[in-house]
Amino acid sequence: MASPLAAPQMAQGPDFGALADRFLVDHNIPEASPDTVSLPELLEQNYLHTAVGLFDLYFPVRSASDLDHYQRLVVALSLAQAEWLEWTEAVSVDSREALRDAKTLAKWAGKWDLSRMAKKIEAGELDILSATRASSTITKASARFAASMERCDSLGLQREDGQREPIVLLPDRGDFCRFLAFGGWLYPAHQGTFWQASAVDWTHTYIDNVKILSTRFAATGRGPSDYSSGMSMDYRSETGMEQQIVQLAANSMFANYYGESVPPSLAGSLAVNLVIDMFGECNTRVDGDLRARRTSARELFVPGGNPSGGILPPNLADSRWRDRHGADHFTGALKRSLQQPKRRRGSDPFGGVFLLLNDSERERLEVRGPFLGAAASGAPVDQQFFGDQLEFLRSYRSCFMHWLRIKGMRSASKSSDAFACLLRDMALNNDPEGLEQIFSELYGMPLSGVNPKLDNLEAEFIEWLPKAR
Numbered sequence: 252m253a254s255p256l257a258a259p260q261m262a263q264g265p266d267f268g269a270l271a272d273r274f275l276v277d278h279n280i281p282e283a284s285p286d287t288v289s290l291p292e293l294l295e296q297n298y299l300h301t302a303v304g305l306f307d308l309y310f311p312v313r314s315a316s317d318l319d320h321y322q323r324l325v326v327a328l329s330l331a332q333a334e335w336l337e338w339t340e341a342v343s344v345d346s347r348e349a350l351r352d353a354k355t356l357a358k359w360a361g362k363w364d365l366s367r368m369a370k371k372i373e374a375g376e377l378d379i380l381s382a383t384r385a386s387s388t389i390t391k392a393s394a395r396f397a398a399s400m401e402r403c404d405s406l407g408l409q410r411e412d413g414q415r416e417p418i419v420l421l422p423d424r425g426d427f428c429r430f431l432a433f434g435g436w437l438y439p440a441h442q443g444t445f446w447q448a449s450a451v452d453w454t455h456t457y458i459d460n461v462k463i464l465s466t467r468f469a470a471t472g473r474g475p476s477d478y479s480s481g482m483s484m485d486y487r488s489e490t491g492m493e494q495q496i497v498q499l500a501a502n503s504m505f506a507n508y509y510g511e512s513v514p515p516s517l518a519g520s521l522a523v524n525l526v527i528d529m530f531g532e533c534n535t536r537v538d539g540d541l542r543a544r545r546t547s548a549r550e551l552f553v554p555g556g557n558p559s560g561g562i563l564p565p566n567l568a569d570s571r572w573r574d575r576h577g578a579d580h581f582t583g584a585l586k587r588s589l590q591q592p593k594r595r596r597g598s599d600p601f602g603g604v605f606l607l608l609n610d611s612e613r614e615r616l617e618v619r620g621p622f623l624g625a626a627a628s629g630a631p632v633d634q635q636f637f638g639d640q641l642e643f644l645r646s647y648r649s650c651f652m653h654w655l656r657i658k659g660m661r662s663a664s665k666s667s668d669a670f671a672c673l674l675r676d677m678a679l680n681n682d683p684e685g686l687e688q689i690f691s692e693l694y695g696m697p698l699s700g701v702n703p704k705l706d707n708l709e710a711e712f713i714e715w716l717p718k719a720r
Contacts, residue, residue: 264446264447264448264450264451264478265428265432265451265476265478267431267432267435267442267445267446268432268436268446270428270429270431270432270433270478271429271432271433271435271436273429273432274429274430274432274433274436275433275436277313277429278293278297279297280293285436285437285438285439288437290437290458290459290461291417294309294417294419294461295377296377297311297312298310298311298312298377298419299311299312299321299372299377299378299379299382300377300378300379301325301378301379301380301393302393302394302396302397302415303325303328303329303332303356303393303396303397304328304329304332304353304356304396304397304399304400305332305397305400305401305415305416305504305507306328306415306416306417306418306500306503306504307415307416307417307418308321308324308325308328308418308420309417309418309419309420310419310420311419311421311422311423311426312372312377313423313426314421314422314423314426315369315372315373316369317422317423317466318363318365318368318369319365320420320422320466320492321420322360322361322363322365323492323493324420324466324492324493324496325356325357325360325379326357326360326361327490327493327496327497327529328496328497328500329353329354329356329357329360330353330354330357330529331497331500331501331525331529332353332396332400332405332504333350333353333354333357334525334528334529335405335501335504335525336349336350336353336405337350338525338656338670338671338674339405339406339671339674339675340671341667341668341671341672342406342407342671342672342674342675343404343405343406343407343671344399344404344405344407344409345399345404346404346405348395348399349395349396349399349400349404349405351392352392352393352395352396352399353396355388355389355392356389356392356393356396359383359385359389363383364383368382368383371383380393397415401413401414401415403508403678406508406674406675406678407675408508408675408678408679413507414460414507416460416462416500416503416504416507417460417461417462418461418462418464418500418503419461419462419463419464420464420466420496421463421464421465421466422465422466422467422481423467423479423481424451424465424467424469424470424478424479424480424481425478425479427453427463427465428450428451428478428479430458430463431445431446431450431453431456431463432445432446433458434456434458434463437458438458451469451478452469453465453469454468454469454495454536455499462499462500462503464496464499465481466484466492466495466496467481467482467483467484468481468482468483468484468536469481469482470482487534488530488532488534488576490530491534491535493529493530494526494529494530494532494533494534494535495535495536495537497525497526497529497530498522498523498525498526498533498535498537499537501521501522501525501526502518502519502522502537505518505521505522506518508678509677509678511683512677512678512680512681512682512683512686513677513680513683513686514683514686516644516648517648517652519645519648520645520648520649520651520652521652521674522537523577523645523649524580524649524652524653524656526577527577527578527580527649527653531578532575532576532577532578533576533577534573534576570638570639570642571584571587571608572584572639572642572643572645572646573642577646577649580649580650580653580654581646581647581649581650582650582716582719582720584646585605585646585647585650585716586716586717586719588605588606588607588643589603589604589605589606589713589716589717590604590605590606590617603619603620603622603713603716604617604618604619604620605617605618605620605643605647607632607636607639607640607643608636608639609635609636609639610635610638610639614635614636616632616633616636618632618640618643620699620709620713621699621700621701621707621709622644622647622699622709623648623651623698623699623708623709624687624690624697624698624699624709625687625699626697626698626699626700626701626707626709627699650712650716651709651712654712654715654716654719655670655673655708655712656670658715659694659708660694669693669694672693673689673690673693676689676692676693677689690708694708696708696711
């Protein structure tokens with residue numbers, strides 16, 4: 252962790268030390284010290300668990316009344332990886348078997364008898380395969396699918412040292428905040444990261460390589476001492492919880508597969524598009540997670556994200572960039588922001604011109620591309636336009652990657668195949684500085700550029716955008 256240390260207890264926040272003590276008692280280790288606690292062992296001994304492809308999903312026994320959250324998310328994360336396998340079909344190893352296994356697990360989870368499961372869990376059964384009396388067909392599919400995604404067969408890599416992605420799903424906001432407090436107890440040097448008043452509004456964090464995800468938002472209008480009241484993630488969309496968790500999990504998957512070789516903003520745009528392709532929209536409160544995990548990746552797609560972490564403020568979800576929540580891959584918002592080019596000389600640098608607004612939408616600022624790659628100036632805008640710039644860049648990158656997958660080559664099939672090759676080659680790339688060369692080799696032109704006489708992918712995208720439907 253790289254966050255600066257702060258005072259262990261922030262004003263108006265809960266008593267995190269007491270919350271950490273409560274966590275230890277709840278997990279039957281009241282006398283433990285940080286050097287005697289193993290987080291993997293703690294999860295295996297106290298949480299329901301099952302493997303879903305790349306992810307090891309943990310769920311608290313004490314939240315058995317919310318087992319439907321776990322069920323919905325096992326289905327969603329199975330289908331999210333199935334969607335990924337369809338993206339990468341042209342380069343993957345045995346994709347048909349992995350795709351079949353993913354859909355088998357989703358179908359199995361969708362038929363869980365939650366009442367019977369709850370009784371098995373009450374009797375001490377923590378392995379979901381056992382608690383559901385899964386057939387040998389299911390157990391074999393689960394093992395094959397986990398091994399395939401761990402090896403990264405989807406990109407044809409067949410890694411021998413692949414790492415898994417553990418995720419703890421917490422429906423209870425109090426449990427989530429106590430887990431945060433435990434993080435500060437486990438790593439005293441980082442209590443300033445975990446033990447801060449704003450943490451009670453977070454929806455996700457990391458402890459070691461374990462991602463801790465709340466499946467409810469913090470309730471609005473809470474008192475300063477109320478850390479446990481929550482509200483459904485489905486209040487804006489019936490699949491709101493699935494969208495939120497799938498996007499965060501996809502961020503973890505891409506960090507796992509791409510490491511330092513791909514900038515967070517590029518990987519983040521893939522996660523947004525995966526959610527849109529699954530649910531027809533991306534109506535989430537996710538921002539900046541990947542950046543926090545991989546701060547050293549070279550930022551070829553221009554920095555963007557919420558610098559304070561946590562969740563987006565409610566008004567941002569209703570911004571002009573999110574009026575359709577990406578149902579059109581943000582083409583509508585981008586077209587409305589794109590300014591008609593004024594008469595230009597042939598020697599003028601290339602770049603689409605887009606209109607930014609301040610928070611009151613009274614002040615306007617025109618920004619000129621390119622916005623992608625090393626050619627992007629990355630020049631900071633006035634602070635009053637910062638929020639709109641982040642939303643613009645998020646929409647722009649997502650739309651560009653969508654265009655690349657469907658229009659990057661002369662035909663839809665060739666575009667899809669080339670995109671799969673791009674996803675594979677980015678994983679094979681060990682040099683962040685060489686990322687743009689991959690685009691050039693696959694597409695026969697640079698990712699971007701300022702010379703109007705030389706073709707580049709971003710210029711092709713800008714030319715397509717006004718005609719997009």
